[in-house]
Amino acid sequence: xxxxxxxxxxxxxxxxxxxxxxxxxxxxxxxxxxxxxxxxxxxxxxxxxxxxxxxxxxxxxxxxxxxxxxxxxxxxxxxxxxxxxxxxxxxxxxxxxxxxxxxxxxxxxxxxxxxxxxxxxxxxxxxxxxxxxxxxxxxxxxxxxxxxxxxxxxxxxxxxxxxxxxxxxxxxxxxxxxxxxxxxxxxxxxxxxxxxxxxxxxxxxxxxxxxxxxxxxxxxxxxxxxxxxxxxxxxxxxxxxxxx
Amino acid sequence: xxxxxxxxxxxxxxxxxxxxxxxxxxxxxxxxxxxxxxxxxxxxxxxxxxxxxxxxxxxxxxxxxxxxxxxxxxxxxxxxxxxxxxxxxxxxxxxxxxxxxxxxxxxxxxxxxxxxxxxxxxxxxxxxxxxxxxxxxxxxxxxxxxxxxxxxxxxxxxxxxxxxxxxxxxxxxxxxxxxxxxxxxxxxxxxxxxxxxxxxxxxxxxxxxxxxxxxxxxxxxxxxxxxxxxxxxxxxxxxxxxxx
Amino acid sequence: xxxxxxxxxxxxxxxxxxxxxxxxxxxxxxxxxxxxxxxxxxxxxxxxxxxxxxxxxxxxxxxxxxxxxxxxxxxxxxxxxxxxxxxxxxxxxxxxxxxxxxxxxxxxxxxxxxxxxxxxxxxxxxxxxxxxxxxxxxxxxxxxxxxxxxxxxxxxxxxxxxxxxxxxxxxxxxxxxxxxxxxxxxxxxxxxxxxxxxxxxxxxxxxxxxxxxxxxxxxxxxxxxxxxxxxxxxxxxxxxxxxx
Amino acid sequence: xxxxxxxxxxxxxxxxxxxxxxxxxxxxxxxxxxxxxxxxxxxxxxxxxxxxxxxxxxxxxxxxxxxxxxxxxxxxxxxxxxxxxxxxxxxxxxxxxxxxxxxxxxxxxxxxxxxxxxxxxxxxxxxxxxxxxxxxxxxxxxxxxxxxxxxxxxxxxxxxxxxxxxxxxxxxxxxxxxxxxxxxxxxxxxxxxxxxxxxxxxxxxxxxxxxxxxxxxxxxxxxxxxxxxxxxxxxxxxxxxxxx
Numbered sequence: 001x002x003x004x005x006x007x008x009x010x011x012x013x014x015x016x017x018x019x020x021x022x023x024x025x026x027x028x029x030x031x032x033x034x035x036x037x038x039x040x041x042x043x044x045x046x047x048x049x050x051x052x053x054x055x056x057x058x059x060x061x062x063x064x065x066x067x068x069x070x071x072x073x074x075x076x077x078x079x080x081x082x083x084x085x086x087x088x089x090x091x092x093x094x095x096x097x098x099x100x101x102x103x104x105x106x107x108x109x110x111x112x113x114x115x116x117x118x119x120x121x122x123x124x125x126x127x128x129x130x131x132x133x134x135x136x137x138x139x140x141x142x143x144x145x146x147x148x149x150x151x152x153x154x155x156x157x158x159x160x161x162x163x164x165x166x167x168x169x170x171x172x173x174x175x176x177x178x179x180x181x182x183x184x185x186x187x188x189x190x191x192x193x194x195x196x197x198x199x200x201x202x203x204x205x206x207x208x209x210x211x212x213x214x215x216x217x218x219x220x221x222x223x224x225x226x227x228x229x230x231x232x233x234x235x236x237x238x239x240x241x242x243x244x
Numbered sequence: 245x246x247x248x249x250x251x252x253x254x255x256x257x258x259x260x261x262x263x264x265x266x267x268x269x270x271x272x273x274x275x276x277x278x279x280x281x282x283x284x285x286x287x288x289x290x291x292x293x294x295x296x297x298x299x300x301x302x303x304x305x306x307x308x309x310x311x312x313x314x315x316x317x318x319x320x321x322x323x324x325x326x327x328x329x330x331x332x333x334x335x336x337x338x339x340x341x342x343x344x345x346x347x348x349x350x351x352x353x354x355x356x357x358x359x360x361x362x363x364x365x366x367x368x369x370x371x372x373x374x375x376x377x378x379x380x381x382x383x384x385x386x387x388x389x390x391x392x393x394x395x396x397x398x399x400x401x402x403x404x405x406x407x408x409x410x411x412x413x414x415x416x417x418x419x420x421x422x423x424x425x426x427x428x429x430x431x432x433x434x435x436x437x438x439x440x441x442x443x444x445x446x447x448x449x450x451x452x453x454x455x456x457x458x459x460x461x462x463x464x465x466x467x468x469x470x471x472x473x474x475x476x477x478x479x480x481x482x483x484x485x486x487x488x
Numbered sequence: 489x490x491x492x493x494x495x496x497x498x499x500x501x502x503x504x505x506x507x508x509x510x511x512x513x514x515x516x517x518x519x520x521x522x523x524x525x526x527x528x529x530x531x532x533x534x535x536x537x538x539x540x541x542x543x544x545x546x547x548x549x550x551x552x553x554x555x556x557x558x559x560x561x562x563x564x565x566x567x568x569x570x571x572x573x574x575x576x577x578x579x580x581x582x583x584x585x586x587x588x589x590x591x592x593x594x595x596x597x598x599x600x601x602x603x604x605x606x607x608x609x610x611x612x613x614x615x616x617x618x619x620x621x622x623x624x625x626x627x628x629x630x631x632x633x634x635x636x637x638x639x640x641x642x643x644x645x646x647x648x649x650x651x652x653x654x655x656x657x658x659x660x661x662x663x664x665x666x667x668x669x670x671x672x673x674x675x676x677x678x679x680x681x682x683x684x685x686x687x688x689x690x691x692x693x694x695x696x697x698x699x700x701x702x703x704x705x706x707x708x709x710x711x712x713x714x715x716x717x718x719x720x721x722x723x724x725x726x727x728x729x730x731x732x
Numbered sequence: 733x734x735x736x737x738x739x740x741x742x743x744x745x746x747x748x749x750x751x752x753x754x755x756x757x758x759x760x761x762x763x764x765x766x767x768x769x770x771x772x773x774x775x776x777x778x779x780x781x782x783x784x785x786x787x788x789x790x791x792x793x794x795x796x797x798x799x800x801x802x803x804x805x806x807x808x809x810x811x812x813x814x815x816x817x818x819x820x821x822x823x824x825x826x827x828x829x830x831x832x833x834x835x836x837x838x839x840x841x842x843x844x845x846x847x848x849x850x851x852x853x854x855x856x857x858x859x860x861x862x863x864x865x866x867x868x869x870x871x872x873x874x875x876x877x878x879x880x881x882x883x884x885x886x887x888x889x890x891x892x893x894x895x896x897x898x899x900x901x902x903x904x905x906x907x908x909x910x911x912x913x914x915x916x917x918x919x920x921x922x923x924x925x926x927x928x929x930x931x932x933x934x935x936x937x938x939x940x941x942x943x944x945x946x947x948x949x950x951x952x953x954x955x956x957x958x959x960x961x962x963x964x965x966x967x968x969x970x971x972x973x974x975x976x
Contacts, residue, residue, distance in 0.1 A: 094362055094407070097871055117359040118338055118435050121478035129488035132973065134648045134669050138961045139829060139924035148649065148965060149973075157484075160622045160661065161476045161636065163338070163435055168410060168901075173648065173661060173669045177974075178484025181622050181661045181669050191362050191407055192871035229870045232405045233880060234365035240401075240422025241864065241881075242909075244373035341627055376729065378892045378913050382717045383585060383680035392721065392893065393729075404866045404905065405880065413656075417892065417905060417913045421730075425866050425905045425913050436627035473626045477636060485620065485637075486665075582850055582895070605847040606826055606923050609966035617976035645972075649964050651826070651923055656898060666972025679850050679895055720893050722853035728889070728910025732861035 004046040005225045008067040009036040010058065012074040013051040015203040023203035031073055031201070031208055038214040039221065052077055057085050064092045069099035069221045072106045073201065086110045094191030095231060099224025101217065104201035107158075112197070115190050116164050122182070123159040129177040131155045133184055133200070133212075140171045142185060142196065142219045150212040156202045158182050164197070172216075174199060185216070187223075192232065194224040248290040249469045252311040253280040254302065256318040257295040259447040267447035275317055275445070275452055282458040283465065296321055301329050308336045313343035313465045316350045317445065330354045338435030339475060343468025345461065348445035351402075356441070359434050360408050366426070367403040373421040375399045377428055377444065377456075384415045386429060386440065386463045394456040400446045402426050408441070416460075418443060429460070431467075436476065438468040492534040493713045496555040497524040498546065500562040501539040503691040511691035519561055519689070519696055526702040527709065540565055545573050552580045557587035557709045560594045561689065574598045582679030583719060587712025589705065592689035595646075600685070603678050604652050610670070611647040617665040619643045621672055621688065621700075628659045630673060630684065630707045638700040644690045646670050652685070660704075662687060673704070675711075680720065682712040736778040737957045740799040741768040742790065744806040745783040747935040755935035763805055763933070763940055770946040771953065784809055789817050796824045801831035801953045804838045805933065818842045826923030827963060831956025833949065836933035839894075844929070847922050848896050854914070855891040861909040863887045865916055865932070865944075872903045874917060874928065874951045882944040888934045890914050896929070904948075906931060917948070919955075924964065926956040 011032035015023040027034060032049045040047040050058025052074070064070070070089065074081065089111050092098040102112045107120045131152040135143045159180030165188070172185030184199035198216060201207050208214070255276035259267040271278060276293045284291045294302025296318070308314075314333065318325065333355050336342040346356045351364045375396040379387045403424030409432070416429030428443035442460060445451050452458070499520035503511040515522060520537045528535040538546025540562070552558070558577065562569065577599050580586040590600045595608045619640040623631045647668030653676070660673030672687035686704060689695050696702070743764035747755040759766060764781045772779040782790025784806070796802070802821065806813065821843050824830040834844045839852045863884040867875045891912030897920070904917030916931035930948060933939050940946070 115361040117361040119478075121476075123478060123481050125481050125484060127482075127484055127488055129484065132667055132669075136648050136650070136671065137654070137921070138649055138964055139921065139926070144961065159481065160624050161478070161626060162624070163476065163478070165409065165432070165434060166412060166625075166658070170654070170658070173671075175663060175667060175669045177486060177488035179486035179620055179663060180484075181663045183624065183661075188409070189869070189871065190409060194871070229876065232365075232407065232870055234363075234367060234405070234407070237367045237369050237403065238371075240369060240371055240373065240424075242421065242423035244371055244421035376911055376913075380892050380894070380915065381677070381898075382720055382893060383677065383682070388717065404868050405870055406868070410869075410902070414898070414902070417915075419907060419911055419913045423864055423907060425907045427868065427905075433625070433627065438627070473632065476626055603849040605849040607966075609964075611966055611969045613969050613972060615970075615972055615976055617972065647969065649966070651964065651966070653897065653920070653922060654900060665974060665976035667974035668972075676897070678897060720853075720895065722851075722855060722893070722895070725855050725857050725891065726859075728857060728859055728861065728908075728912075730909065730911035732859055732909035 005044055005221060006046045006066055006068045007039055007071065007221050008063060009039070009047060009049045009071045010073065011049065011051050012077050013053065014077050015075065026204060026206050031203065034208045035071060035217060039218055042218055045221065052080060057081060059085050059089065061088065064088060064098065067098055068225045069101060071101040071103065071217065071221070072109060072111065073103050074109045075105035075203065078109050081110055083110070086114060090114055093193035093195065097192040097229060099221065100193065100195045101220050101224060102195065102197045104199060107197065115188070115195060118165060119163045122162045123180070125157040125178060127157065127178060128154040129157055131157070131200070132175040134173050134175065135171065136173050137169060137171050140169060141223045142171050142187070142216060144219050145215055146212060152200055152207055152210065154205050155200065155207060158199055192229055196220040196224055249288055249465060250290045250310055250312045251283055251315065251465050252307060253283070253291060253293045253315045254317065255293065255295050256321050257297065258321050259319065270448060270450050275447065278452045279315060279461060283462055286462055289462070289465065296324060301325060303329050303333065305332065308332060308342065311342055312469045313345060315345040315347065315461065315465070316353060316355065317347050318353045319349035319447065322353050325354055327354070330358060334358055337437035337439065341436040341473060343465065344437065344439045345464045345468060346439065346441045348443060351441065359432070359439060362409060363407045366406045367424070369401040369422060371401065371422060372398040373401055375401070375444070376419040377416050378419065379415065380417050381413060381415050384413060385467045386415050386431070386460060388463050389459055390456060396444055396451055396454065398449050399444065399451060402443055436473055440464040440468055492532055493709060494534045494554055494556045495527055495559065495709050496551060497527070497535060497537045497559045498561065499537065499539050500565050501541065502565050503563065514692060514694050519691065522696045523559060523705060527706055530706055533706070533709065540568060545569060547573050547577065549576065552576060552586065555586055556713045557589060559589040559591065559705065559709070560597060560599065561591050562597045563593035563691065566597050569598055571598070574602060578602055581681035581683065585680040585717060587709065588681065588683045589708050589712060590683065590685045592687060595685065603676070603683060606653060607651045610650045611668070613645040613666060615645065615666060616642040617645055619645070619688070620663040622661050622663065623659065624661050625657060625659050628657060629711045630659050630675070630704060632707050633703055634700060640688055640695055640698065642693050643688065643695060646687055680717055684708040684712055737776055737953060738778045738798055738800045739771055739803065739953050740795060741771070741779060741781045741803045742805065743781065743783050744809050745785065746809055747807065758936060758938050763935065766940045767803065767949060771950055774950055777950070777953065784812060789813060791817050791821065793820065796820060796830065799830055800957045801833060803833040803835065803949065803953070804841060804843065805835050806841045807837035807935065810841050813842055815842070818846060822846055825925035825927065829924040829961060831925060831953065832927045833952050833956060834927065834929045836931060839929065847920070847927060850897060851895045854894045855912070857889040857910060859889065859910060860886040861889055863889070863932070864907040865904050866907065867903065868905050869901060869903050872901060873955045874903050874919070874948060876951050877947055878944060884932055884939055884942065886937050887932065887939060890931055924961055928952040928956055
């Protein structure tokens with residue numbers, strides 16, 4: 001039998017604990033709880049969660065070594081994520097092949113910016129407007145089982161220009177009621193790791209409870225799961241293969 | 245008349261000053277002097293140089309603001325380049341549109357690794373072997389005026405796997421006598437800046453004196469010259485363009 | 489002085505001649521006349537026009553040999569374009585480096601489909617709705633001088649999925665009032681030729697009279713102008729460069 | 733249990749039947765027999781073969797409808813492949829999602845050129861020289877289980893410039909003893925179909941008997957296997973999703 005894909009669902013988990021913030025009503029146990037539950041309902045995943053305020057942000061060396069795909073949600077506390085842990089995650093992605101799914105406001109996380117090399121900035125608006133996500137590459141595994149488009153009734157808007165390197169594969173483009181568009185599903189290969197940026201998701205709307213959104217996250221975890229390729233050999237190779 | 249392209253040729257300039265090192269014989273005034281002279285011989289460039297041991301590594305805010313394209317050569321002292329200056333160069337590329345030409349061992353410079361988001365590692369060998377550079381995209385402006393292939397008689401070898409993101413455009417691939425290949429001419433867009441990585445060049449061989457190599461560097465500077473596009477507006481846009 | 493870019497503006501020119509069709513009112517001399525006039529107003533272009541019902545569709549060998557960039561508009565008579573002429577244009581693009589700008593309903597032209605290798609199909613609707621074109625790569629030469637977005641007040645909608653190969657560079661994405669999105673500005677390299685697909689333009693709306701649209705077409709012609717690289721040498725090379 | 737991947741191994745099968753040609757000694761039952769046997773030895777494939785001189789070249793509508801991946805080898809008789817069958821295969825790839833693995837001299841087949849839109853020309857030499865294939869994207873599924881490089885002791889040389897669109901993913905680059913390089917493993921998405929071009933393979937050398945080559949072909953078939961995504965809906969959509 002094929003080994004299960006080990007997913008660690010990471011969440012900053014601050015908004016939801018703030019009693020004055022609406023997110024606690026939508027996600028009383030945190031967004032990670034909803035995402036983890038949805039993934040755990042599928043037979044091929046083994047799921048754990050981790051949050052910012054745990055020791056080492058819940059991302060010890062052991063946990064990362066036992067993680068095939070890490071999903072990332074952060075917003076108000078990007079700056080509190082320790083550089084040492086960012087370095088550890090980066091190393092595990094680029095040299096170890098761990099997949100990374102970055103969601104919504106995670107665009108501004110240290111780890112995503114470090115992997116992209118750009119500002120990852122964008123335009124945004126909180127008007128609770130409608131978003132319609134269009135599949136532009138229907139044969140991509142991350143689009144498996146999706147209709148040609150699906151809607152998020154109320155969301156925060158993210159609009160272009162999105163300052164990322166041109167994605168290796170562009171899977172989704174969003175339409176917003178307020179007149180904007182966005183590259184909402186972007187695949188990147190970095191080192192031997194696979195990274196997927198997925199725009200939807202906001203702490204005050206029940207977006208991670210939508211079946212289509214859950215489907216995309218599950219598909220993305222499968223796509224990004226460690227390839228199992230051995231570590232690449234770099235460095236000094238003094239003996240040439242051919243006479244020279 | 246069209247304004248000249250302002251190029252700053254940056255060099256670590258350490259090997260050449262070491263009397264025990266052969267590079268001083270090949271480049272008595274430094275590699276930057278040879279590169280700058282070749283560029284200055286073309287009518288459309290205005291050239292200055294900068295080196296590691298100058299104040300601020302010769303890369304003051306004023307100098308960078310007056311630079312359309314920065315060329316970068318470093319090797320033994322990557323670690324001595326101050327993070328603050330790396331940040332400044334990165335900002336000028338990504339948000340200001342300055343071009344950046346990274347050469348040879350510059351693959352391991354802080355600035356290139358920061359822009360790429362990967363290790364930028366590779367395999368290498370110093371056997372003084374022959375390299376043959378093949379043009380794989382003949383219509384690319386960086387290949388203008390080149391023959392289908394050209395040779396570097398003696399060089400250090402860099403071999404695949406080269407740990408970079410897939411380049412936006414792959415212009416050159418190298419063949420090495422010792423049996424290796426390498427993606428030797430790689431274009432990247434990051435933010436509004438253009439970056440070109442060019443493999444050839446080693447401190448102990450007169451590679452930067454070769455006409456084909458000089459031609460590539462000049463072509464690359466033209467290609468990477470600041471686009472002149474205005475800074476992108478990011479951030480909060482509370483008023484939607486359409487009613488929502 | 490630099491030689492002018494020689495542009496041939498090609499138009500099917502059937503709708504405009506049909507007295508029952510509204511396009512004749514909008515473009516009494518044909519869309520090509522408006523496009524050609526806009527280009528001719530810029531100092532670096534030398535412009536001619538050609539239409540379907542001229543001998544050889546106005547695309548004799550001599551005309552094509554003297555054309556750096558060909559712009560293409562067709563719709564109702566794609567099938568009447570002779571295969572021999574399609575072959576001739578294809579040859580001139582791929583092997584000769586002529587640029588090709590394909591507009592709007594030209595997505596279904598024989599030449600575009602032959603160059604893409606896919607169906608080039610899409611979804612469409614004629615509701616006279618609003619389109620907003622977003623620049624996703626502001627540093628691309630085709631976006632030079634444009635605002636972050638511009639609007640077309642009334643147009644035919646083209647929506648995703650657009651069945652093209654992933655473009656080498658994606659410059660524009662369109663938002664439509666009716667809820668759709670579209671990859672509206674797509675760059676492709678084929679052989680030594682450059683191809684740009686630009687979505688806007690419909691025969692019954694005065695879209696080609698808009699300054700932003702004219703600006704894009706002029707930018708695209710400059711980008712696609714023949715690189716001047718010599719023809720590539722293919723075929724049998726019996727003598728190896730190295731002993732084997 | 734997961735359904736097996738249905739592979740049809742297509743071969744021109746002319747050289748091997750020519751008693752004066754050395755290929756008959758290397759592949760007495762044809763190259764397709766060797767390729768099919770290697771695939772059939774893996775548990776997840778269901779394999780059949782088809783050749784040029786069978787009715788409809790062995791590619792009836794029924795056969796194609798029951799094929800997830802088609803592998804293609806042709807050389808001396810590209811022109812004898814009927815346009816109607818080429819069209820049928822093209823349709824099945826682009827609109828039906830059938831995978832297509834094009835090998836060696838298949839670069840000049842009608843189907844590959846139709847899908848690429850370019851000449852697919854290259855430089856070649858028959859000197860029986862050594863080829864070394866380097867993995868440039870080790871985490872790609874087509875590289876699974878391969879060493880960092882492997883050799884083909886004697887082969888026909890194919891050298892750059894290879895006139896193809898820039899591949900969506902470049903997996904392998906070849907080094908040749910005679911001094912050339914080649915993009916040897918190229919992935920393309922066209923419509924909802926996946927195409928892989930794999931350079932190795934020549935009728936007079938036992939290349940398809942090499943374990944690494946067989947491994948690549950098996951990996952490529954898995955990668956290219958029909959995604960199972962439903963046919964895309966194109967065409968007229970008169971009713972907008974939003975009021976306009």
